[in-house]
Amino acid sequence: MEKTFIFDRPDPCNAFIKICENITYGEGPLSGIPVGIKDNISTAGIETTCGSEILKGYIPPYNAHVITLLKSAGAAIVGKTNMDEFGMGTTTESSIFGPTKNPVDPTRAPGGSSGGSAAAVGSGLVRMALGTDTGGSVRCPASFCGIVGMKPTYGRVSRYGLIAYANSMEQIGPMAANVRDCALLYSVIAGYDPRDGTSIDKPAPAPVTPVIAGKKIGVPAEYFGEGVDPAVAETVTQAIEKLADLGAEIVPCTMPSMKYALASYYVTSMSEASSNLGRYDGVRYGTAPEMVQPWHEAFSAIRRAGFGEEVRRRILLGSFALSAGYQGKYYAKAQAARRMVRDDFARLFAEVDIIAGPTMPTVAFRLGEAADPLSMYLADILTVPANLAGIPAISVPCGEAHSLPVGLQLMGRHFAEDEILLPPLHTRRDQHDRHHRP
């Protein structure tokens, strides 16, 4: 029997773009649990904008597969969460709905691009939320907001109804205040869907029974190299030592392909974006173009007005990387580098069960601190390898640096989500106590 739910809590972090009215829920493993949904996941009858002017007013006529699964599990979908426009960012500041604030420190960004989902969970507005992760967009905000966020194996969660940015890498992922809730949400959204051509028909994930003792944990030197804040590295090193105390064997290792990973990721994702975002012309949805203008002029005007600067920058860079004379230099080389990253992981996973390192090289940025585009791209260096290889990766809170949360990133073999869903080594409650201590 369906029940109703009213969600009228204040949202000082601007985590939500839209709060649903007339929220209903049914029976199931998530019965009555409030869940926030990133605004690039289609929700039938509920405006879905990707944080972009160009999709303002767009009301999807169908649900994403994950939404159908959540509803079947009884979840109470309370609203759509803020995000960097089309998922292209690391701070959740490029949304047309304004920046989201970090609930741990409102002068800081929550990370991105799923910053609204992370802030909604981190501020206690919802118990769980869905984000999407193309190059770290679930794990980065999880790390910055002191919550848990996982990018599942590519193909594990259906992308049907996820508005595409870079199809070959993105996955919908669960976000929650603790690993148990993250695992519960994951268990509901994972599974085969024939409407996603890359969905893989594997048995449903087994119940999570984290075992640390006896596990071999690889620690690549590159994850603690140049650009990683020493205070963050120290916190993560201590967390890995705790895993050793719990019986894990720590195996120092190297990942030489890391030097190519970021360039490979950005060339690939921008190239895919330049193609995917070609569909936004205002004809079938969004603001209508000027009908009497010539075709190209009308579309250029619509896209100039409807896309923000970062989105247009990535479309242009992607078009450039795919254009005649440059395709071999950039896109083809990026695919060869992607293969090297995948091969590096395969080599390491023959020796170890889990690979560990920091999720992000720094703690949360100050709001408005975002530097030039290349500097912002460099912040993704530790998260993009998992997307290039398609392996699952999770960020769990493991302590603090500069009095801000630090995430420990654990990466596993394809489809071994159950092996990386390990409890956090430092809970948000501890952080809360520290920040609110008299």
Place this chain on the structure above:
Amino acid sequence: MVSEEDVAHIAVISDVGVDASELKLFTGQFNAIFEYFDILDSVEGGTGEPVGQTNIFREDVVVQSLSQEEVLRNSTDPEDGFIRAPRVI
């Protein structure tokens, strides 16, 4: 080295409007970004045809889909069941 003319040309073929004031900004940023991407020059391989890819075919299966009304709901001012687009000629 990317020139302002290159960026303007890509903007035209991508149907992405770029203002004159943005052209200089984007050109400078693109040069810094492509300079970083040049690390890919040292990757071996990647110059030949893609390998290991095969087409996988299946029989077409007709399933229920969205109605015409649902598909057109987000289009501004559809006409006689058709969407309207700017003139091509």
